[in-house]
Every structure is written in structure tokens, then in C-alpha cells.
Amino acid sequence: MDPLSALRDFSIRNELDKIVRVGDDFRFSxxxxxxxxxxxxxxxxxxxxxxxxxxxxxxxxxHLKHTDYIQNxxxxKIPVVTLxxxxxxxxxxQGKVSSTDAIEFVAPQNPIFSAAVDEYRPEDPGLITADTEFDVNQDSTALVSENYMSMLRAIERPLKDRESMLECRHRDFYNVLVVATKRDDERQRIESQQRKDGLVAKNRLMRADERGYGNELGFDATPKPNMHLTGSKIGEGVPIILLPSASQTLITIYNVKDFLEDxxxxxxxxxxKETKGPKPDCITVxxxxxxxxxxxxYEVRDKPLALKPEDWDRVVAVFVLGKEWQFKDWPFKDHVEIFNKIIGFYMRFEDDSLESAKNVKQWNVKIISISKNxxxxDRAAALEVWDRLEEFMRSRARA
Structure with missing residues (x-):
């Protein structure tokens, strides 16, 4: 019997507890x-x-939830079954279906032994019966060798294909990725703060020029490329990206940095589960x-109602949930005004029903699809977000 059929047989008989790992083998009772x-x-x-x-x-x-199963x-260090x-x-x-297209049994290379050999068990005396006659000569040695080779071929299974050659058994590179991406976090935070301080200083100079002091002091109060425009106003400070605070959205304050930066x-x-401390109110990407x-x-926030009136001039993008209530009490009259002044993104899994995005399809919003597995x-999807955001920023600067 092949391993898959044996596992199914023990599962249907509710005898999974009789499958025990011994070293590098599984013993089925x-x-x-x-x-x-x-x-x-x-x-x-x-x-x-x-x-x-x-x-x-x-x-x-x-019986475990998929996320708990993956962690387990x-x-x-065991490869997982995908969702x-x-x-x-x-x-x-469990025997609810008798077959599936996903099963690809490999036929034994020597059909003579396919009915007699379930798997190679050297300790099984039944492999060579008492009725087998061998001459004590070179022919008997050759026959025994041929029998064992045939039995080995009968249980051969493909171990590698083009996909599995790229996989490393019992290796999970997720932690390596986390360590690699977090190594430069402190440096990036310092650089981001320095850029933020620079923008604040430039804004002060621009306000001084508006009061008539800029020219006297020799300052150039011309808006710089990293400032952004909202209508005819200049947003003062770092541009803001808004996120939904709802848990059912794909991009949240917890994972937006991994997606947009990495x-x-x-x-x-x-x-x-990885984040220590309370939920952040604002992060920089x-x-x-x-x-x-x-x-x-960019500053990323998920509490729009906490923004001050002057902060709304800095809002340049929003990830939408697809629900009307997300925009309740926003300082805009309707969706047309919102998405004329702010670029909208809607994140979805590529195989999700479009019915869930029926509201979004009526708005001026960019739909970004990613795969579940x-x-x-992901990198191409993140780059699409950045490309559209930068194009929007350039168009607002020219307005």
C-alpha cells in the first residue's frame, strides 16, 4: 500500500493515534x-x-485555525498544507470523497511485483517465500538481485519536480526576512525624523516669507518637490496616508510598513503577535x-477623526474598506470631492468575489489585487501603489 492510501485508511478508521514517528520513519501500527x-x-x-x-x-x-496551524x-519546522x-x-x-484530480499515483515500473509488494520491509520474511527455489549457482544470485531491484522500483515515488527543487525541506526563511528588514529600522527612523524636521523648517521659512520677512533674510520660500499640494493649498509637514482601523481590511497599521517598504x-x-506594546497611532514609511x-x-494613520483641520491638507492617499461609514464626518461633501483631492486604493485577494467591491467600482479608486499564497x-502590487501615488503627487504639484 502506498503512503497516501495508508494514511487515508487509518484516518477513516479513526486510528490516527496508531501512526507513530520513530526516528525518520512513520510506523502505521x-x-x-x-x-x-x-x-x-x-x-x-x-x-x-x-x-x-x-x-x-x-x-x-x-481542527486548528489556519493561522494557528501554520504557527504550529x-x-x-514542517512544511504546511496551503489554505x-x-x-x-x-x-x-476522511473518506468523504473517493477520489480527486489532485492525486497522481505513479504506476510501478515492474508490474509483475505490483500486486505482491506493498512497501519495502527487509524484515518481512514474506518477501521471499519458502516455495521459491534457487539453484546454488550464479543464476540464483542474479534472480535474488533482480527481485530486490524490482521491489525497489515498485515503491519508487517522485521526490522532486521543478517547483520542489526550489523548496528547502524543514526550512522557514520568514524569520530571516524579518531580521533582515528590521536591521535598518533604527537608521530609517532617524532619517525619517531628519526629513520631517527639514520639512518643518522649510514650512517655517515659507510662513516667514508670507509675512514679508523671507526676502529680507535671503530665504528661498519656493515650494520644494517633496511638499504636496491639495487644491490651491500647500500641505504643511509630512504627507499623510490613511488606513481603515477595521480588522477585515488587508492593509492595516500593523502590516503596512512590510507591504509598502519591503x-x-x-x-x-x-x-x-509579533508586535510588542500598544497599537501605534502613527508610523512612517x-x-x-x-x-x-x-x-x-509619509505618515500612516488609521484614526482620521483624530486629525486636526490643518492636518487634512496633508492627506494624500487613503486605503478604502469599501464601506460608506469609513468616510463619516470627513470634511468633504461627497465621494467625488474625496477622490479628486485624495487618491484611493482598495486592496483585495485576486480570487475574491468582485461582489465585495461593488461600492468601490463606483468610486474613483485604484483596485490592487494580491495573491493569497x-x-x-507582493512586490509588484506594492510598486503599483507607489507608482500611482507618485504620479498623483506630481499631478497635484502641477495643479
């Missing part, structure tokens, strides 16, 4: 033994074959995905 790392016949939607270790861990922990697997595969895989392993979407619940020039710093595509 006294019936079977398979290597933990053996590839099963179940292929994920991403294209790779799940290992027996991944499936055993999943079927024993399927990472702790044990799209969870339901169909569970239905198959081009990586990290779920909010994961970031909340800047475009780091291109290092060919100094980027403008393909994190290497």
Missing part, C-alpha cells in the same frame, strides 16, 4: 513503515507533491523598493 520525507501522490494546487510528514501533521491538526507547523488545499485534502483523507504582505494577525534616489517619507507577487 504494525502494518506499514514509510520514511517521513517520502512524497505522497497528493499534488498541491501550487504543483508540488506533499510529503507524508506534511499530511500526517495536517490530518492530526486540521513552523515551530516543528486552498485544506478542504479538498481533508475530505479525501513589498511583502504579512497577515495582520501574524504581525499583531518611505519607498525603499528602488534605491536610486531619496524617497519622500504567492508572496513573490
Amino acid at each position: 504494525n502494518d506499514y513503515a514509510f520514511p517521513c520525507s517520502v512524497a505522497t501522490a497528493y499534488r498541491s494546487k501550487q504543483g508540488n507533491l506533499y510529503t507524508l510528514e506534511t499530511l500526517v501533521h495536517y490530518i492530526k491538526n486540521h 507547523a513552523r515551530t516543528q 486552498p488545499d485544506r478542504k479538498p485534502l481533508l475530505d479525501y483523507l 513589498g511583502l504582505f504579512v497577515p495582520t494577525d501574524v504581525k499583531m 518611505q519607498k525603499k523598493l528602488n534605491r536610486d534616489r531619496v524617497a519622500t517619507a 504567492k508572496r513573490h507577487q
Whole structure:
């Protein structure tokens, strides 16, 4: 019996507790033994074959929420079953469905032994029966060797394909990414504060010029490129990006820095567990995905009603939730005025129903889609946000 069928059989019989790991093998009671790392016949939607270790861990922990399941697997350094595969895989392993297109059994290379050999168990005396006759000569040695080679071929399973060759078993590079991105945080905070202080100083000079003192002191009060315009007003200070404070939005005050600066979407619940201390009221972000020039710093806030009247002149962008109540008590008469003066972004998973975005489609808002699982595509989505924001800032500056 192959590993996947054995696991399904024990799952249907409610005997998962009889599957025990011994060293690098899984023992299925006294019936079977398979290597933990053996590839099963179940292929994920991403294209790779799940290992027996991944499936055993999943079927024993399927009751956990997906985020808790992922954390549990990472702790044990076990590759996970992806969210799209969870339901169909569970239905198959529990016997709710008899087959699925995700299963790709590999036929034995020597069909003569396919009916007689379940798996290679050297201690099993049944592999060579008492009825087998061998001549004590070179032919008998060759026959025994051929039998064992045939048995080995019968249990061969593909371990690598183009996708799995790029994966590292029992390796999770998420922590490496976190350490790498946090290493420069202190330097970036200092630089951001210096840029903020510089903008404040320039604003003071501009106000001095308006009072008639700028020319006398020899100051150039011409608006600089990193200042922004809202209508005919000059926003004083660092530009502001607003976020919803609701938990159901994809981009929040917790994960916006990872997304905009590093081009990586990290779920909010994961970031909340990593964050120490209270929820921040304001954070600073800047475009780091291109290092060919100094980027403008932006303040990110999720409490618009806490803004002072003069702060609204600095608001340049908003991530919308798609709900009308998000804009309650904003100092604008309608959506037309909001999205003429502020660029709007709506973040969604690419396979979500467009029904959830029916309100957004009626607004002048840019819809940005990301994948639920393909994190290497996050960078392109973040760059699209930056490109549209910078284009909007240039157009406002020319107005």
C-alpha cells in the first residue's frame, strides 16, 4: 500500500493515534513503515507533491485555525498544507470523497511485483517465500538481485519536480526576512525624523516669507518637490496616508510598513503577535523598493477623526474598506470631492468575489489585487501603489 492510501485508511478508521514517528520513519501500527520525507501522490494546487510528514501533521491538526496551524507547523519546522488545499485534502483523507484530480499515483515500473509488494520491509520474511527455489549457482544470485531491484522500483515515488527543487525541506526563511528588514529600522527612523524636521523648517521659512520677512533674510520660500499640494493649498509637514482601523481590511497599521517598504504582505494577525506594546497611532514609511534616489517619507494613520483641520491638507492617499461609514464626518461633501483631492486604493485577494467591491467600482479608486499564497507577487502590487501615488503627487504639484 502506498503512503497516501495508508494514511487515508487509518484516518477513516479513526486510528490516527496508531501512526507513530520513530526516528525518520512513520510506523502505521504494525502494518506499514514509510520514511517521513517520502512524497505522497497528493499534488498541491501550487504543483508540488506533499510529503507524508506534511499530511500526517495536517490530518492530526486540521481542527486548528489556519493561522494557528501554520504557527504550529513552523515551530516543528514542517512544511504546511496551503489554505486552498485544506478542504479538498481533508475530505479525501476522511473518506468523504473517493477520489480527486489532485492525486497522481505513479504506476510501478515492474508490474509483475505490483500486486505482491506493498512497501519495502527487509524484515518481512514474506518477501521471499519458502516455495521459491534457487539453484546454488550464479543464476540464483542474479534472480535474488533482480527481485530486490524490482521491489525497489515498485515503491519508487517522485521526490522532486521543478517547483520542489526550489523548496528547502524543514526550512522557514520568514524569520530571516524579518531580521533582515528590521536591521535598518533604527537608521530609517532617524532619517525619517531628519526629513520631517527639514520639512518643518522649510514650512517655517515659507510662513516667514508670507509675512514679508523671507526676502529680507535671503530665504528661498519656493515650494520644494517633496511638499504636496491639495487644491490651491500647500500641505504643511509630512504627507499623510490613511488606513481603515477595521480588522477585515488587508492593509492595516500593523502590516503596512512590510507591504509598502519591503513589498511583502504579512497577515495582520501574524504581525499583531509579533508586535510588542500598544497599537501605534502613527508610523512612517518611505519607498525603499528602488534605491536610486531619496524617497519622500509619509505618515500612516488609521484614526482620521483624530486629525486636526490643518492636518487634512496633508492627506494624500487613503486605503478604502469599501464601506460608506469609513468616510463619516470627513470634511468633504461627497465621494467625488474625496477622490479628486485624495487618491484611493482598495486592496483585495485576486480570487475574491468582485461582489465585495461593488461600492468601490463606483468610486474613483485604484483596485490592487494580491495573491493569497504567492508572496513573490507582493512586490509588484506594492510598486503599483507607489507608482500611482507618485504620479498623483506630481499631478497635484502641477495643479
